[in-house]
Amino acid sequence: MEELRRPASCGELVRVFTRLSLQGFGGVLPIAQRELVERERWLTKAEFVELLSLAQVLPGPNVMNLAVMFGDRHFGFRGALSTLLGMLGVPLVLVVGAAALYAGFAENPMVSGALRGMGAVAAGLVLATALKLMSTLRANPVGAGAAAVLAALTLVAMVVLRWPMVWVVPGLGAPAVALAAWRLGRRGAR
Secondary structure (H helix, E strand, O other), X not given: OOOOOOOOOHHHXXXXXXXXXXXXXXXXXXXXXXXXXXXXXXOOHHHHHHHHHHHHHOOOOHHHHHHHHHHHHHHHHHHHHHHHHHHHHHHHHHHHHHHHHHHHHXXXXXXXXXXXXXXXXXXXXXXXXXXXXXXXXXXXXXXXXXXXXHHHHHHHHHHHOOXXXXXXXXXXXXXHHHHHHHHHHHHHHO
16 A cells, blocks of 8 residues: 655645645535545545544535645644635635626526536535445444444435434434444453
């Protein structure tokens, strides 16, 4: 296995996170995994999943939380600001420009069809990333079987029963954390 690299500077963080944000316009998570784990080799798959797991329970967009934690890990507050600049700077300018264009073409059926198609592509990219990262479940203390059951219960609760996420996350998250703590405790007792 190749040795992991470290970002050389805050400037490199800005450059990589700008490239990342521009590639994944509307669906950055799959691109973040590819850039940080495969291309830059700054994280292992397991480290990426660990950061993403923490990012998901914090308020705000998952990838932004992941970027801030990653930047902070390497360069402190300056690194966190650098990753934010990379994630938001150029995309903000592009979105403002696109919004101005969209105002003039919003009624065009081709434009609305293209936007629906982009939504399907983004969903496919997220699913592909989940499948790619599934191998890390082997080392997860919850275990692949219990994780699959929790994922199915989450899907049923949110899609079928339409329960709000504010109830689903603590309702299923608390038992998952308790199960992980119990299994980790058993491993430590051996």
